[in-house]
Amino acid sequence: MRPFVHVNCAMSADGKIAGIERKQVRISSDEDKNRVKELRKKYDAILVGVGTVLADDPHLTVKELDYDTNPIRIVIDPHGRTPDNALVLDEKAPTVMITSSDCEKEWDCEETIHFEGELCLSEMLETLAEEIGIESILVEGGGETIAHFFREGLVDRYTVFVGGLIIGGRAAPTPAGGDGWAAENGIKLVLKDSMVMGNGVVLTFEPEKR
Ligand SMILES: NC(=O)c1ccc[n+]([C@@H]2O[C@H](COP(=O)([O-])OP(=O)(O)OC[C@H]3O[C@@H](n4cnc5c(N)ncnc54)[C@H](OP(=O)(O)O)[C@@H]3O)[C@@H](O)[C@H]2O)c1
Structure with a gap:
């Protein structure tokens, strides 16, 4: 069975x-940061695309947990763009790199999984479940990666913190970026919860059952 997929972003x-420079902007309130910390503890793995690694250089760990108790970090990086000194490769937690079979880059990490041709996310999820025993994944971005998960119908829960800030700019990334899809193919969600978290609100959606 494939892992449960929860997408979370701010x-x-x-x-x-x-912002338009595609650099990290503080959107979350302190309360929301705490919520995300608690959320990370509940998941077997945290996944991002290489765009987020290059833009934000995130650790993707819970500070008070150690190597054995932190969730596994997963990076989708088909072309081997993650630098060796990226924080996501440090010794604070295991890391699994997902790359194409053409990629010759080698990382000092727990495991590298190669895929043939175009990446099929449902196959990737099956492999992560079967080979590593991952039952749940928190997808934290960025917009291209989240869009791929929605497009392939693989999102079981979507939480988004909406913060009191206007960033502006047509080139600024959004939660579901990439090439997009025709409006009539929009993915329908059902609002399950809403909660004020400091100067913003957390919305929880689940996909509409077909
Ligand atoms: N506010 C938030 O919650 C939040 C969270 C995370 C990130 N961000 C922001 O998001 C921005 C980065 O997002 P992004 O959309 O540029 O990048 P991204 O989603 O992090 O990474 C996209 C890249 O990952 C690879 N990839 C991901 N999924 C793939 C798939 N299914 N198949 C093939 N390749 C796949 C591709 O790499 P290749 O191009 O090499 O093939 C793709 O270009 C940054 O500005 C960052 O600050 C915000």
């Missing part, structure tokens, strides 16, 4: 997840 009140 966006400004005008629907941007970063």
Whole structure:
């Protein structure tokens, strides 16, 4: 069975997840940061795309946990763009790199999984479950990666913190970026919960059952 997939991100009140320079912007309130910390503890793995690694250089760990108790970090990086000194490769938690079979880059990490041709996320999820025993994944971004998960119908829960900030800019990334899809193919969600978290609100959605 494939792992449960929960997408979590933070966006400004005008629907941007970063500025036009694609650099990290403080959107979350302190309360929301705590919520995300607690959320990370509940998941077997945290996944991001290489764009987030290059833009933000995140650790993707819970500070008070050690190597054995932190969730596994997963990076989708088809072309081997993650530098050796990226914080996501440090010794604070195991890391699994997902790359194409053409990629010759080697990382000092727990495991590298190679895929043939185009990456099929449902196959990737099956492999992560079967080979590593991952039952749940928190997808933290960025917009291209989240869009791929939505497009392939693989999102079981979506939480978004909407913060009191206008970032602006047509080039600023949004929670579901990439090439997009026709409006009539929009992915329908059901609102399950809403909660004020400091100067913002956390919305929890689940996909509409077909
Ligand atoms: N506010 C938030 O919550 C939040 C969270 C995270 C990130 N961010 C922001 O988001 C921005 C980065 O997002 P992004 O959309 O540029 O990058 P991204 O989603 O982090 O990474 C996208 C890249 O990952 C690879 N990739 C991901 N999924 C793939 C798939 N299914 N198949 C093939 N390749 C796949 C591709 O790499 P290749 O191009 O090499 O093939 C793709 O270009 C930054 O500005 C960052 O600050 C915000």
